[in-house]
Amino acid sequence: MKLSIDQEGQSPVAVRVAGDITQRHVSPFVEPLGDALGEGGYEKPVMLNLQQVDMLDSSGVGWLLVCHKRFHEKGGKLVLHSFSPTVSNVLKVLNMQKVLNLAETENDARRMFEGDAS
Numbered sequence: 001m002k003l004s005i006d007q008e009g010q011s012p013v014a015v016r017v018a019g020d021i022t023q024r025h026v027s028p029f030v031e032p033l034g035d036a037l038g039e040g041g042y043e044k045p046v047m048l049n050l051q052q053v054d055m056l057d058s059s060g061v062g063w064l065l066v067c068h069k070r071f072h073e074k075g076g077k078l079v080l081h082s083f084s085p086t087v088s089n090v091l092k093v094l095n096m097q098k099v100l101n102l103a104e105t106e107n108d109a110r111r112m113f114e115g116d117a118s
Contacts, residue, residue: 001025001053003036012045012079012113013037014106018052021060033067042074047109051082056090068100077101081109 001021006014015036019025026032033048034041048067050056064080071078081103083091091102103109 001032003032005036006049012047012077012110014047014049016049016052020055020057021053021063022055022057023059026059026063031067034070041076042070043076045077045113046071046079047103047106047113048078048080049082049106050080050087051084053084053087056087061090061094061096064096064100077113079103079109079112081106 001017001019004016004018006016015033033046037044037046068078079101080091082105083102091097091100096102101112103112
């Protein structure tokens with residue numbers, strides 16, 4: 001899994017994920033998104049582009065849930081968008097739209113931040 005920040009210094013911060021989000025790439029001891037965003041990262045509005053994610057397993061879903069919780073606790077907001085077909089299927093089967101902030105496109109994700117005080 002590779003994370004890259006597309007729009008650092010802008011709000012919301014645009015982060016792109018490429019590769020697999022699996023047990024091999026995430027663990028309770030490693031938090032790649034927090035590391036990429038730096039100190040105070042969970043306090044920011046962040047859009048996570050999942051278009052280039054090839055595989056999402058249960059550990060990857062768990063990681064997304066932990067990230068979502070950390071943003072919520074710190075006053076930030078995480079919106080996932082632009083899913084690959086594989087990721088879209090996993091998120092739909094697990095009804096993740098009831099828990100996570102999901103948007104079909106980047107523009108839809110941006111609209112989810114409109115009106116937020118963050």
